[in-house]
Amino acid sequence: MGALLFALLVGLAIGSFLNVLIVRIPKGESVVFPPSHCPECGESLKWWHNVPLLSYLLLRGRCAYCRNPIGALYPVVEALTGLLYLVVALKTGLGMEWFVTATIFALLLALSLIDFKYYAVPDSLNLTALALALLEPLLRFLWDWGTGTLSDFDLYKKALLTRFADAAILAFAFWALGFVVKRLIKKEALGEADIIIAATMGAMMGFPLSLVAIYIAAVLAIVPAIFARGHMVPFVPFLALGTWIAWVFEPTIMSWWSRLYA
Ligand SMILES: [Zn+2]
Numbered sequence: 079m080g081a082l083l084f085a086l087l088v089g090l091a092i093g094s095f096l097n098v099l100i101v102r103i104p105k106g107e108s109v110v111f112p113p114s115h116c117p118e119c120g121e122s123l124k125w126w127h128n129v130p131l132l133s134y135l136l137l138r139g140r141c142a143y144c145r146n147p148i149g150a151l152y153p154v155v156e157a158l159t160g161l162l163y164l165v166v167a168l169k170t171g172l173g174m175e176w177f178v179t180a181t182i183f184a185l186l187l188a189l190s191l192i193d194f195k196y197y198a199v200p201d202s203l204n205l206t207a208l209a210l211a212l213l214e215p216l217l218r219f220l221w222d223w224g225t226g227t228l229s230d231f232d233l234y235k236k237a238l239l240t241r242f243a244d245a246a247i248l249a250f251a252f253w254a255l256g257f258v259v260k261r262l263i264k265k266e267a268l269g270e271a272d273i274i275i276a277a278t279m280g281a282m283m284g285f286p287l288s289l290v291a292i293y294i295a296a297v298l299a300i301v302p303a304i305f306a307r308g309h310m311v312p313f314v315p316f317l318a319l320g321t322w323i324a325w326v327f328e329p330t331i332m333s334w335w336s337r338l339y340a
Contacts, residue, residue: 085172134156197312211277215234248280271314
């Protein structure tokens with residue numbers, strides 16, 4: 079119970095920072111300077127104006143100085159990120175795997191919201207997620223070494239190599255798919271950002287789970303694509319959602335999969 083509360087609190091704090099990334103990175107602003115300030119009146123926020131969720135509720139969604147409303151997305155992102163770290167902890171327990179996995183999902187959440195608004199995503203966040211997904215076994219090795227819980231060295235090495243291989247295969251498959259679709263509909267279908275996310279998905283989940291995630295993403299994206307009638311539909315949020323669903327429901331999906339080939 080204490081572990082889950084800890085996971086939730088870490089997630090809320092990271093969600094608060096995620097808001098900073100979502101607002102500032104697309105504008106090319108620094109994420110550390112200047113410190114948090116109200117976008118309306120420019121007044122610097124005190125730490126007690128910046129407590130995730132709590133401050134928003136206590137200030138009733140308004141700036142403490144000028145009383146202009148604060149965007150409702152701030153507490154929503156904080157709450158979602160908190161839940162995200164909690165749900166991942168339920169599956170992995172606390173530790174390096176938990177932190178790395180939840181952080182990748184937090185970055186995918188930030189990328190999704192940025193894609194919704196700008197129809198483009200920053201490489202800095204996208205490549206950070208990929209690096210975390212690729213290097214998770216190495217980080218886990220360092221963590222286990224530091225905490226004296228090291229297991230067989232070959233396991234980490236094998237996990238690391240598998241992640242690189244799966245990332246490369248899925249990125250290539252995605253690139254090839256984009257190439258074919260582009261020939262068919264004479265329009266850019268899958269961008270570079272989608273290919274980077276595909277690599278992240280491959281590294282994180284391997285096969286066949288990453289393919290199931292892409293399938294879920296495609297199915298979820300069909301309805302908005304039909305309604306959009308030629309307007310752009312951001313694909314990153316669907317890839318992120320597909321990844322989340324596949325990762326959370328992995329045991330169910332894998333048991334279906336094994337029955338398919340039984
Ligand atoms: Zn203000």
